[in-house]
Amino acid sequence: MRTDAPVRLLREPRRPRRVALLSIHTSPLDQPGTGDAGGMNVYVVETARRLAAAGVAIEVFTRATSSDLPPCVELAPGVTVRHVTAGPFEGLRKEDLPSQLCAVTAGVLRAEAARPEGWFDLVHSHYWLSGQVGWLAAERWNVPLVHTMHTMAKVKNRDLAEGDVPEPAMRVIGEEQVVAAADLLIANTEDEADELTGLYDADRAQVRVVHPGVDLDVFTAGRGRRAARDALGLRQDAVVLLFVGRIQPLKAPDVLVRAAARLVADDPALRDRLTVVVCGGPSGSGLDQPTALVDLAGELGIADLVHFVPPVARRELADWYRAADVTVVPSHSESFGLVALESQACGTPVVAAAVGGLRTAVAHDRSGLLVDGHDPRRFADAIGRIVRSPDLARHLSTGALGHAATFGWSATAAGLLAGYEAVQTDAAARHRRPVAN
Numbered sequence: 001m002r003t004d005a006p007v008r009l010l011r012e013p014r015r016p017r018r019v020a021l022l023s024i025h026t027s028p029l030d031q032p033g034t035g036d037a038g039g040m041n042v043y044v045v046e047t048a049r050r051l052a053a054a055g056v057a058i059e060v061f062t063r064a065t066s067s068d069l070p071p072c073v074e075l076a077p078g079v080t081v082r083h084v085t086a087g088p089f090e091g092l093r094k095e096d097l098p099s100q101l102c103a104v105t106a107g108v109l110r111a112e113a114a115r116p117e118g119w120f121d122l123v124h125s126h127y128w129l130s131g132q133v134g135w136l137a138a139e140r141w142n143v144p145l146v147h148t149m150h151t152m153a154k155v156k157n158r159d160l161a162e163g164d165v166p167e168p169a170m171r172v173i174g175e176e177q178v179v180a181a182a183d184l185l186i187a188n189t190e191d192e193a194d195e196l197t198g199l200y201d202a203d204r205a206q207v208r209v210v211h212p213g214v215d216l217d218v219f220t221a222g223r224g225r226r227a228a229r230d231a232l233g234l235r236q237d238a239v240v241l242l243f244v245g246r247i248q249p250l251k252a253p254d255v256l257v258r259a260a261a262r263l264v265a266d267d268p269a270l271r272d273r274l275t276v277v278v279c280g281g282p283s284g285s286g287l288d289q290p291t292a293l294v295d296l297a298g299e300l301g302i303a304d305l306v307h308f309v310p311p312v313a314r315r316e317l318a319d320w321y322r323a324a325d326v327t328v329v330p331s332h333s334e335s336f337g338l339v340a341l342e343s344q345a346c347g348t349p350v351v352a353a354a355v356g357g358l359r360t361a362v363a364h365d366r367s368g369l370l371v372d373g374h375d376p377r378r379f380a381d382a383i384g385r386i387v388r389s390p391d392l393a394r395h396l397s398t399g400a401l402g403h404a405a406t407f408g409w410s411a412t413a414a415g416l417l418a419g420y421e422a423v424q425t426d427a428a429a430r431h432r433r434p435v436a437n
Contacts, residue, residue: 014421016121018057020112020137021048022130024104025094027062029073029081031311036094038246039338040126040150043212045075050413052078056420059120061108061133063100065089082111097129098170105133109140122420126150128171131178144183144423149175149192151335154199159333159355161249161374176200184423186210186416188336189360208422210415211360212336213407218314219345221322221401228322237273239387242324242348244279244317244339245331252353253278253293255330258376261300263384271305279309279320321346325393326386329358330374337361344368345404349396351382367403368396 021044028044030037048058057078064083073081084107087100097104112119124146125134131147138145153167153175160166179185179200185207187193193209196202222228229236241260245251260276276297282290297306312320321327327343329352336357340350344361350368352358364370369382386393 014424015054015417016056016420016424018059018120019051019420020108020120020123020134021058021060022108022123022125022134022137023060023062023127024084024101024130024133025063025097025127027065027081027083028060028075029062031313039212039336042338043148043150044126046213046215046409047413047416048079049076050409051416052076054413054417056417059111061104061111063087063097063104065092084108084111094129095168098132098174101129101132105136108133108137112137112141122146122424124148124416124420125178128153128175128178131182132174135178135181138181138183144427145181146184146186146419146423147178147182148186148188149196149335150188151333152192152195152199155195155335155356156250156333161252161332164249164332182206183427184208184419186419188212189357191356191359192335208415208419210412210419211407212338212341213409213412214338214341214345214404215314216345216405216408219318219321219342219404221347222318223322225322228319231319232323234275234323235273238275239270239273240324240326241274241276241383242279242320242327242343243277243329244320244327244343245329247278247280247282247290247293250332251280252330252332252374253280254296255353255374255376255379256328257293257297257300257302257306259328259330259379259383260305261302262376262380264302264305266380266384271302274302274305276302276306277309277320277324278306279312279317281311317342318346321348324348326351326383328379328383329353329362330371330379331355331358332374334358334361340368341404341407344400347397347401349386349393349400351379351386361407363399363403366396366399368400 023044026036032038032041052058060081064085066089069083075081086103122144123134123138125131126148127150134145153171157166179202187209193207197204243253243256264271297303321343327348327350329340334356340361343350344367350362352362354370354372362368371378371382
């Protein structure tokens with residue numbers, strides 16, 4: 001072999017061609033607001049669509065929950081959802097899924113094995129269960145692993161709602177393993193980045209902050225409050241308080257119900273106009289007491305004021321936001337809080353707990369009000385400030401529209417692409433070798 005031949009370096013890969021996106025415990029095809037479907041489902045759908053529009057082919061792997069599901073479904077051009085058979089189709093709770101991770105991993109690896117070698121350039125896993133599968137897949141395919149936590153056991157246990165069940169040690173250990181294995185961690189906010197480094201010993205250099213977004217084409221001020229109330233059968237003079245999300249202790253809808261009772265107690269004349277709408281379904285530990293919120297409203301004497309609406313499609317959900325005077329997000333823990341952002345994009349101010357990502361999703365005194373703690377009295381005071389002051393309501397509504405406008409999903413996808421490119425470049429540099437011309 002000639003030793004004096006000119007040497008060049010292999011070109012590092014930049015933008016990935018194909019990404020395996022793992023959402024094992026909940027499908028992007030599921031309706032958010034009940035079961036295990038929530039903000040993460042929205043995140044996966046919206047980012048996958050926009051990554052595909054940018055030229056990256058996305059295959060989403062999720063566990064099949066029905067024998068009627070086809071093996072593959074096209075979610076959008078360039079986005080395929082692949083159903084992996086693992087364990088019983090129905091009746092398997094998220095808490096039982098660790099026992100099926102081997103079967104899920106085998107299904108993911110089998111799907112890739114049917115393709116030419118090197119089919120996927122990168123794995124992006126969502127939630128710790130997916131991270132366990134992604135860890136093995138990325139090692140097998142010799143590609144980078146990008147991981148988004150969405151929620152973290154140590155954070156949830158630190159901020160546990162009264163009467164809620166702590167996350168098990170198995171999840172804590174699993175999350176620690178995924179954090180150690182990931183080449184890149186995507187954090188929703190700077191607060192989450194700090195939690196990854198402080199609670200999980202993540203290397204800050206491997207954490208990239210990318211804010212989630214909101215669909216600014218669907219969630220808009222649109223036809224306005226009057227038309228939205230007409231469409232939903234709400235009185236024009238009603239004071240409408242809205243909760244959107246899964247009904248479980250973590251999301252704290254009971255705080256809103258108690259705050260509403262306090263508002264009526266302080267101002268009995270409000271009873272004739274107050275309407276509390278809870279849009280969502282029981283989930284998680286909330287399934288243990290599915291009627292708890294109904295029972296609480298009855299105990300507080302406001303059962304006639306609290307109305308329960310099942311999860312609805314996005315365009316109808318936008319009308320609920322537009323129809324409300326205030327959207328209330330009293331969660332004990334939120335990695336971001338997409339509900340708060342969607343509400344603001346519709347011009348409706350938010351009263352939210354000052355926790356986690358809600359401190360980023362809501363601009364205090366500009367797009368809504370943040371409340372320290374979960375005392376219903378404090379929430380009642382904050383809600384009362386808005387509904388009793390048209391000037392403040394208009395100020396916050398205007399600010400809500402402006403604040404939400406800075407959080408489009410296109411910016412989220414651009415941030416993810418930048419992270420993908422960086423982690424691929426780093427991986428290429430580690431495996432760089434000279435090639436003779």
